[in-house]
Amino acid sequence: GQGVEQPAKLMSVEGTFARVNCTYSTSGFNGLSWYQQREGQAPVFLSYVVLDGLKDSGHFSTFLSRSNGYSYLLLTELQIKDSASYLCAVRDRRGSALGRLHFGAGTQLIVIP
Amino acid sequence: GGIITQTPKFLIGQEGQKLTLKCQQNFNHDTMYWYRQDSGKGLRLIYYSITENDLQKGDLSEGYDASREKKSSFSLTVTSAQKNEMAVFLCASSRGSERLFFGHGTKLSVL
Numbered sequence: 589g590q591g592v593e594q595p596a597k598l599m600s601v602e603g604t605f606a607r608v609n610c611t612y613s614t615s616g617f618n619g620l621s622w623y624q625q626r627e628g629q630a631p632v633f634l635s636y637v638v639l640d641g642l643k644d645s646g647h648f649s650t651f652l653s654r655s656n657g658y659s660y661l662l663l664t665e666l667q668i669k670d671s672a673s674y675l676c677a678v679r680d681r682r683g684s685a686l687g688r689l690h691f692g693a694g695t696q697l698i699v700i701p
Numbered sequence: 702g703g704i705i706t707q708t709p710k711f712l713i714g715q716e717g718q719k720l721t722l723k724c725q726q727n728f729n730h731d732t733m734y735w736y737r738q739d740s741g742k743g744l745r746l747i748y749y750s751i752t753e754n755d756l757q758k759g760d761l762s763e764g765y766d767a768s769r770e771k772k773s774s775f776s777l778t779v780t781s782a783q784k785n786e787m788a789v790f791l792c793a794s795s796r797g798s799e800r801l802f803f804g805h806g807t808k809l810s811v812l
Contacts, residue, residue, distance in 0.1 A: 592743060596741070618798070619798065619799065621799065621800070621801075623801075623803075628805075629805060630705075630791070630803035630804055630805045630806065631744075631791070631801075631803045632803075633800045633801065633802070636799045636800060675743070675744070677744075679798060687798070688746065688759075688760075689746070689801070690743070691736075691743035691744035691745075692743050693741055693742050693743045694743070
């Protein structure tokens, strides 16, 4: 079946880094996105990857391995305001259609002083 | 920039009641979506629409109706609210497949 899995919680220290993992199993693959969602607010787009490797976007970097069905979001130089839920979303491929977006349950990142 | 506006922000209903949630976007995006977010679960797609008057069922469409009256608006109806139901309904829009823009959500509570 279609599945996107993420750890429920992650805790890291301010000034260090945090790696949020995502594993997926979908019918084909047509891209993976990461969103940040603060409590009571809308999810906000962070990154989109479709090719293997590391995509460096400064404070956020994204890694993808399609053969392993695995991605991670890396946050460096953590700040307290990075505390939020991080959602992984995978788009499958259905024939020639755009495909459906499947979301994980999100990882709650807590940054401590 | 654009904005997605969902109304109401909070919705309290009675068991069996029909409830309607509204969403407006001024991005001029073609595709709009309705997701349901429950605590501890991923966002689940209820309905989406790729253009005005188009309607596509998602994974959770049973118990819901939707309507894309015009390009900028997409409404969702809970056909019969379930007792003790509590969830957040998120509306989103996109131009392509890479990036969705979300509204702040409607929090539903059913007494």
